[in-house]
Amino acid sequence: MRGGQVHLDRRPVLRGVDLTVRSGEVVAVLGANGSGKSTLVRALLGLTPLSAGSTLLYGVPPARFRQWWRIGYVPQRLSVGGGVPATIREVVASGRIARQSRFRLSGAADAAATDRALEAVGMADRAGDPVQALSGGQQQRVLIARALAGEPDTFVMDEPTAGVDAASQQLLADTLADLVSQGRTVVLVAHELGPLEPLVTRAVVMQDGCVCHDGSPPKAVGAHALPGHDHVHPHAPEKPVGPLDWRPIP
């Protein structure tokens, strides 16, 4: 992206962003609520139109880009079934569509990739269940599996671990670590990196529609020590008081 600007409701939401993601990088897009993280990744992919500047996917403007199988996008918001009754397996298998054509419909390779993706998110035993019956975190795992099934070169994931339990977060981290070791590229939006933290090679921090930091990821602090971090944790435990908090005076 060069000089990328986005206006939503006539309000500037991206204010001139320059960002080049190179092959094999694992980029974490961090920042406070409303700083423009989701808008940035959507605009990078051409899903949200720019009001100024330009963006290229593998060197091609989104409107002319034809190799969509190379990109696996995991949106932030759920609506996996889109209101249409569908099983988990059907949604995950739809991740193969960009690889299919009028001349080559679904085959054995598609079924195998769908099976691997279901396995990777721990959903193989529920493949026949309707997606509508799943919790938010489970639906998020289905969206991740859909992207995995497409076997893309680049994953663009908007808060892939939001609402996802710790075991599934670790499963995702292990799967991504494998893919990264094979040279895949990852761009992920996150509030908390959690188990994904060791994978991250570069942090891009958004603040009020601008990139305010682009470089090495913070060490072992998640997003909390970064500028612009001010989001609220409604369920954050109170600091313990009493005997547990007691420390000897040196």
Ligand SMILES: Nc1ncnc2c1ncn2[C@@H]1O[C@H](COP(=O)(O)OP(=O)(O)OP(=O)(O)O)[C@@H](O)[C@H]1O
């Ligand atoms: N469809 C829309 N119309 C108008 N304003 C929007 C729209 N979508 C997002 N915005 C505004 O754009 C700004 C950036 O939103 P965005 O979702 O990109 O932020 P974010 O950093 O991803 O936030 P969060 O961490 O809460 O997901 C916010 O102020 C938001 O209110």
